[in-house]
Amino acid sequence: MRADYVTRPREQIAGVLRAEPRFLSAAEIHRALEQASARVSLSTVYRTLEYLRSKGDVTERLDEAGESTFMLCEPAHHHHHAICRVCGRVDDVSCAALGQIAESLRATLGFELDGHNMEFLGTCRSCR
């Protein structure tokens, strides 16, 4: 049974996420809490992030090293992200035509696109 208890650790973790609008690892969040003198265990950070993710408040992303990172983000309405390699800043991107995306990113965000990943998932002919 899930109960959405309002607890101090949950508020503190949400606070860190709200203050830092980019993808953070559990360890980074834990460190930020320590610096704020908030004594929250790493286990609780993990459990709270999973809780927030299951509520749809947080998006999880695997970084290039395969580590999980988390950010406040509504995945309900499907979209993608433009992530700055330098500072980690995240801008939302809808998926219109790919050809126009680079141009649009530069025009609307001043974002200089220099790389992208795409992956298509579905069912192949012989598996249908």
Place this chain on the structure above:
Amino acid sequence: MRADYVTRPREQIAGVLRAEPRFLSAAEIHRALEQASARVSLSTVYRTLEYLRSKGDVTERLDEAGESTFMLCEPAHHHHHAICRVCGRVDDVSCAALGQIAESLRATLGFELDGHNMEFLGTCRSCR
């Protein structure tokens, strides 16, 4: 100093990759070798995969669980992949306009697209 020694473990690992044209984890490759009575240590599997990747013969991909998987694939000429959720079959996809991609996947590969991931990387306005 890198020397490209030709060894039995390397040939056997490449053989597994050649026989199975989809993304395989180190553990899967190791298991395939065991079944073929090839005694190769898991460490060597990892080291050989990294060696092949650095040579540009193998592409690495993090699956949804964050595990590394590997496939023979030339990343030199930039492209993407359509991966079957059922059998793991991989088809190459070039990055033309995204709008036409779903249609093209169906027409040319019989691939029924039902999901995709994209990520854009670059430098944001304030970091330039």
Place this chain on the structure above:
DNA sequence: ATGATTTTGCGAATCGTTCGCAAATAAGGC
């Protein structure tokens, strides 16, 4: 406040991956 339920902290366990080092193997020259 009381009791039922959930969450937390702690440490141990797990899993994939990497590392250190001695033994085995490959390449090159004789």
Place this chain on the structure above:
DNA sequence: GCCTTATTTGCGAACGATTCGCAAAATCAT
């Protein structure tokens, strides 16, 4: 082939991120 040298291998230990078990603490409803 044989020797020398550089590289690779196997093994087990170490590692880092994540998960788990369980008793203690916190939350909520009455």
